[in-house]
Every structure is written in C-alpha cells, then in structure tokens.
Amino acid sequence: MLQLITSKRVLAAALVCIFGVTTANAQTADDLMAKIRAERTAEQQIARDRETRFRNEMEDIRKLNSKVQADKSAAEARTHRLDASYAENEKKIKELNDLLKVNQGNLGELFGVTRQVAGDALSDLSASLYNSQVTAKPGQEGRVEFLRHMAGAAKLPNISDLERIWLELLGEMKAGGEVTRYTAQVIPADGGAAVDTEVVRVGRFMAFGDNKYLVYLPSKEKLSVLSRQLDGEHMRAAAEILKSTSETGYVASYVDPARGALLSQYVERPGMWERIKNGQVVVYVILGVGIIGVLVSIFQYFYLVLAKMAVTAQLKRKTSPMGNNALGRMLLAVNGKDGHASDNSLPEVVELRISEAVLKEIPKLERFQSFLRLAVAAGPLLGLIGTVIGMILTFQSITASGTSDPKLMAEGIGQAMIATVMGLGVAIPLLFINAGLVALSKTVVHVLEEESSGLLAKKLQQ
Numbered sequence: 001m002l003q004l005i006t007s008k009r010v011l012a013a014a015l016v017c018i019f020g021v022t023t024a025n026a027q028t029a030d031d032l033m034a035k036i037r038a039e040r041t042a043e044q045q046i047a048r049d050r051e052t053r054f055r056n057e058m059e060d061i062r063k064l065n066s067k068v069q070a071d072k073s074a075a076e077a078r079t080h081r082l083d084a085s086y087a088e089n090e091k092k093i094k095e096l097n098d099l100l101k102v103n104q105g106n107l108g109e110l111f112g113v114t115r116q117v118a119g120d121a122l123s124d125l126s127a128s129l130y131n132s133q134v135t136a137k138p139g140q141e142g143r144v145e146f147l148r149h150m151a152g153a154a155k156l157p158n159i160s161d162l163e164r165i166w167l168e169l170l171g172e173m174k175a176g177g178e179v180t181r182y183t184a185q186v187i188p189a190d191g192g193a194a195v196d197t198e199v200v201r202v203g204r205f206m207a208f209g210d211n212k213y214l215v216y217l218p219s220k221e222k223l224s225v226l227s228r229q230l231d232g233e234h235m236r237a238a239a240e241i242l243k244s245t246s247e248t249g250y251v252a253s254y255v256d257p258a259r260g261a262l263l264s265q266y267v268e269r270p271g272m273w274e275r276i277k278n279g280q281v282v283v284y285v286i287l288g289v290g291i292i293g294v295l296v297s298i299f300q301y302f303y304l305v306l307a308k309m310a311v312t313a314q315l316k317r318k319t320s321p322m323g324n325n326a327l328g329r330m331l332l333a334v335n336g337k338d339g340h341a342s343d344n345s346l347p348e349v350v351e352l353r354i355s356e357a358v359l360k361e362i363p364k365l366e367r368f369q370s371f372l373r374l375a376v377a378a379g380p381l382l383g384l385i386g387t388v389i390g391m392i393l394t395f396q397s398i399t400a401s402g403t404s405d406p407k408l409m410a411e412g413i414g415q416a417m418i419a420t421v422m423g424l425g426v427a428i429p430l431l432f433i434n435a436g437l438v439a440l441s442k443t444v445v446h447v448l449e450e451e452s453s454g455l456l457a458k459k460l461q462q
Contacts, residue, residue: 117165282385362445
C-alpha cells in the first residue's frame with residue numbers, strides 16, 4: 001500500500017517535469033521529494049509502531065496461553081489427586097461401615113427391642129395414676145414425653161436413656177403395690193381450675209380426694225373428680241380410707257382393676273328413677289298398677305292372717321260361736337242365732353243355710369284376687385306397648401339424624417326395653433303374691449267347708 005502511494009507521487013512529479021506544467025504557487029521538485037520522504041518516514045514509523053504493538057500483544061497472548069495451559073495442567077493434576085483421594089475415602093468408608101456393623105453386634109436388635117419396650121410402656125404408663133405424683137426434674141422430659149421420644153427414636157439410645165427406661169418401669173411396678181398419700185392438682189367435677197388436694201392413691205387402681213373418687217385424665221395429666229359419685233356405701237369407704245393413717249391397719253375399700261375405666265362406666269349407669277323417666281308414660285301406668293296391686297295385697301294379706309287366726313281360735317270354742325270370724329258367723333247362721341228365723345228340722349234347709357253362710361264369706365276371703373290376676377296378665381302387655389312406642393321413637397330419631405349411629409340405636413333400644421322390664425318386674429312379684437293370697441284364702445275356705453260338712457252330717461244324724 002505504501003509503495004503504491006509512493007509510485008503515484010513519483011509519477012505525478014515526472015509528468016510535471018515532462019510537460020513543463022508550472023504555476024506561480026507550484027512547489028519545486030526537491031520540496032516535493034522532501035515532503036514525500038517525510039511522509040514516507042512517518043508512515044514507516046507508524047507501521048513499525050503498529051508492528052511493535054502487534055508483537056507485544058502476541059507476546060501477551062502467548063504468556064496468557066502459557067499460564068492457562070499451566071493452570072489446566074495443575075487442575076488436571078488436582079483432579080487426579082481428588083479422584084484418587086475420593087476412591088481411597090470410599091474404600092475407607094466401606095471398611096469403616098463393615099467394621100461398624102461388626103462392632104455393633106446385637107446393638108441393632110437392642111435398638112428395636114428398646115423402641116418396642118418404650119412403645120408398650122407408653123400405652124400403659126400414659127394413663128397411670130402414678131403420673132399425678134411424679135414430676136420431672138428441671139430441664140428433663142416428663143416420663144410420658146420421654147417414653148414417646150424413645151418409642152419414635154431414630155438413633156441408638158445411650159446408657160442414660162436405657163437406665164431411665166428401666167427406672168420408669170421399676171417405679172411403675174413399685175407404685176402398683178403401695179398405698180400413699182400426697183398432694184396433687186385435682187380438677188373439680190365442673191371442669192374449673194385445678195386445686196391442690198390431699199390425695200390417697202391405692203396402687204395403680206384407685207385415687208381418693210376430698211371424700212370423693214378421682215380419675216386420671218391423660219390429656220390434661222391431672223386427676224379429676226368423677227362427674228357422678230357412687231352411692232352412700234362406696235362414699236363411706238372413700239371417707240374411711242382418707243381418714244386412715246399408717247397406724248390404722250387394714251381398711252376396707254373398693255378397687256377398680258381396670259384403673260378407673262369400670263368405675264367411670266359404673267357411675268354413668270342411669271338410676272332407677274332415671275330409667276323410669278326414660279321409659280315414657282307407659283312405665284308410669286305399669287308402676288301405678290303395680291303399686292295398687294301391692295297395696296291391696298298387703299291389705300288382703302293382713303285380713304286373711306287375722307281371719308285365719310280368728311277361725312283357728314273359733315275351732316277351739318265351737319260351742320260358743322262368735323260373730324267376729326267366718327266360722328263363728330257360719331255356726332250362728334246354722335243355729336239360727338244370726339237374727340234370722342230358721343227351721344233346723346229339715347236337712348235341705350240346714351244345707352242351704354250352711355251354703356249361704358259359706359258363700360257370704362268366700363268373696364271377702366278371695367277379695368282382690370281377680371284384680372291381681374288381671375295385673376299379672378296386663379303387666380307384660382303394657383310393657384310390650386311401651387317397647388313398641390320406644391322403638392318407634394328410636395327409628396324416628398335415627399331418621400331425623402340421617403345416620404345409623406350404633407350408639408344412638410343402642411340407647412333407644414335400651415330405653416324401649418325398660419317398659420318390658422318394668423312390666424315383667426311388676427307381673428312376676430304380683431304373680432307370687434297372688435299365689436300366696438290364694439293359698440292363704442283356700443286354707444280358711446277349706447276350714448269352713450270342712451266344718452260345714454261336719455255340721456251337715458250332725459244334722460242329718462239327728
């Protein structure tokens with residue numbers, strides 16, 4: 001490029017010389033050549049500078065390439081070292097894992113057994129009355145939380161954990177055979193705030209406080225007063241055990257082997273009056289019939305006893321009949337001393353008088369027996385009516401709720417059966433009472449018939 005420019009300028013100068021073209025402002029040939037040489041020198045310097053810069057840049061690139069190659073070689077060497085180290089570590093890890101399995105021996109089995117024992121103990125100790133007495137140390141888990149943690153542990157337990165499991169089980173065994181007195185938080189029956197109460201715990205079975213029966217609530221980890229207490233005899237036993245001391249000796253008490261479960265179900269049973277109210281109106285009718293039957297039976301029983309005693313006394317004094325008993329009135333009627341005229345000469349008349357006197361006494365002796373027989377027959381029928389009504393109401397409740405809840409159905413059927421039970425409960429006693437009254441009245445009637453037959457035979461012999 002530089003040579004081409006120089007040639008053009010030389011050519012221009014030659015043309016000027018040949019054709020003699022001159023002007024007033026034209027430069028001389030020497031000046032032109034000098035200028036050309038100066039420009040050429042400047043252009044050569046620029047070219048040298050550019051070449052020097054290019055060489056420097058090439059040298060920098062070469063150095064950078066050498067550095068990169070060195071870094072690459074170093075990285076590859078480090079990679080090889082790391083690969084070798086990784087392979088060596090993998091080998092060591094495998095060897096250590098094998099050694100760990102060998103050294104563990106039965107620890108893996110022990111871990112499984114520990115979790116199983118902790119889980120079994122958790123289900124038993126979480127509802128224990130002993131929880132209301134023991135408290136965890138500061139910074140330590142409670143016995144229930146500790147067992148729950150051990151039952152779900154993901155690593156091998158240490159010696160301290162194994163010792164604590166053993167101590168918790170040992171403490172529970174010891175608590176099952178002791179009767180102790182202590183102060184604990186007890187929730188009232190109305191569910192209010194817990195208050196400090198002196199408690200007597202009988203093993204793992206029963207707890208008493210404030211002359212009442214207590215149960216343990218695992219959800220709140222506190223004792224609670226039973227919503228409904230037992231009857232007087234059981235309450236007296238609770239008061240006795242609360243008043244007892246170490247010098248008292250043996251004290252009679254009640255123990256729930258299910259640790260409160262049976263006691264809670266027992267107190268929830270409805271009483272007699274509650275069962276009667278659940279039985280609807282038919283039960284009141286059955287009770288009314290039964291009460292009337294019992295009252296008339298008592299009245300008739302005393303009447304028959306007195307009548308039998310009077311007849312027995314009259315048998316000893318047949319010659320002096322009295323009007324205060326059935327036999328005496330019959331004798332007076334036969335002898336014509338009852339205020340009516342009588343012709344005792346005819347046997348037919350005597351027989352009629354005797355039959356009349358006996359027939360007058362029989363209604364009084366067999367009084368109310370027809371009503372009792374009716375009550376015996378009507379009791380089961382009324383009970384059946386009550387049961388049918390109860391079943392209808394039960395099915396209506398199930399239909400209204402829209403669910404076949406077994407508890408709702410069982411409760412309704414239980415209430416419906418109360419009427420049947422009450423009907424049978426009234427009919428069966430009245431059946432025996434009526435049988436007793438019939439037997440007692442037949443005894444007196446038998447005496448009357450026997451004596452009437454004897455009197456008739458005497459009249460016929462005369």
